[in-house]
Amino acid sequence: MKDDTTIRERELSILRKMEKLLYYLRLFPAVFWLLVFLILPLSVMFIYSFWTMVRFELVPTWTLKNYLDIFVRAEGLYLRLLFKSLGMATAVTLGAIALAYPAAYYISTRGGKYKYVLLNLIMTPYLVSWVITIFGWRMVIGYTGLVNTLLMSVGLISEPMRLWGNWIAVIFVLIVSWTGWLVLPIFVSLEKIDRTLLEAGEDLGASPLENFRKITLPLSIPGLLIATFFVLIPTLGEFVAPLLAGGTTGAMIGSAIEVTVTRMHNWPFGAAMSFLLVTIALITSLVLIRKAGLRTLMESL
């Protein structure tokens, strides 16, 4: 009798364990994907960054030369490129957020029942690839583009301006194409602000501007951090815009990595630069997401 119940209990506990195992099986695809297609490739890249290239062959060695090369090769060209990219990425982030904020503010305060339609309309242009957007901007501000032709026909300029093919064009294109993507996170954080706070501010005699500066802006900071995360990280590794819009002055560290790997086939050096950039991006992301909170990130999608 007693034996019977212990056997039953043991059976039940095995059954429960099996059930648990079955439940956690659903984690398997994600874990597999992350291990095999993220951690493993990044590790391979990390190992490559210590190898050397001898006559177009990868040779397994353990050297720090590739990392040193970032600082000394071509008289520090790569290091300068890295700092320039950090500067450009910062400019793009600030510019894109500055343009997105008033738009998000407008939707949040004046959108009424059309709020979500307007948000959808801002997202739709992203159905078109980034490459195509750049192509489109070239037709707008390129040498024979819309802006030059318009200004010439009005007589403001006598010959076309060189607006395309330099670092300013790269920053411009990145700002205008990222800004729409940032409206949503800023909008979400604006929506969460308690309207009664603003009324209280008004009652206490604050001007709309003061209200904005002391209540709205500080309370929308989580959204701004997520917006920064959305634009800063991809821009750090950007190589498409520098290639298509940058001419000779628009190169970024991403373009250097791409050329090193695909044209020069110098895997170790490319891997060293990539790994440095991965580290910078991961630390930046960690700080931004920690400060903003995972919850804000979730709600901003």
Added chain:
Amino acid sequence: MLWGKRIISTYFYVFMLVMYLPLLTLLAFSFNNSLSIGFPWRGFTLRWWENFFSDPVALTAVRNSFVAAVAVAVVATLIGLGVAFPLVRRVFPGKSILLSSLLVPIAVPSLLIGISLFSLLRVQLGLELSLFTLVIAHILVALPYSSLVLMARLIGFDRTLEEAAQDLGATGFTTFRKVTFPLIKPGIFVSMFLAFIISLEDAAIANFLVGSDLTVPMFVFGQLRRWEGLNTAMALSSFMAAIALAVACLFLIRAIKPRLHRSSKA
């Protein structure tokens, strides 16, 4: 005060115009009867569109792009559903590690995702690159978005509804079909939409992983890089732009329609 309101609404209209300006310009110039891209306007033509529709490479690129985007949308959402439930509802060892590694694909620029996967798959393992390897990479990048969207949906989920269904005798599957699924459906749609866009959009990863199977961005990128065949690339770009504009119009019509109904009733 009134002026402030006027300025901000004017700003918003200009903002929307700027969002659509490159697409509209491309579309307009795809009808320009001129070999060179841009002004001057030399009359209306359908030549470039005909070229595009009779170019098998360009058409394959369109097909490849959409096949990849649909596959990524479905698979990333399924995998996302798999992690979203345990991550929100259970406590298990390694949970926080899983959660933070889920964020890594979007915390690393996609250029580096592309390069690292290329080093593993092509350089190290010598695999043949194709649309399949690209889909694998796109799923990796879409996975954080899918899981986060679904998790957000599950956090605000009233679990007593599921318990009620079970108390009334529903099986696990019936509960999922009748209670859980309808409640998380919006999350599933958003997840699929985001994954679809991420795949359709991408050129940075495709540049390394797609091999000889071209996608739309890679076709246009190749032409822009080599500076030739730009007219076909322009017609193809305009085709994609037209799709985006059509979707935008759908949103607009859906927004205005209920108002029309109401005014016709009144």
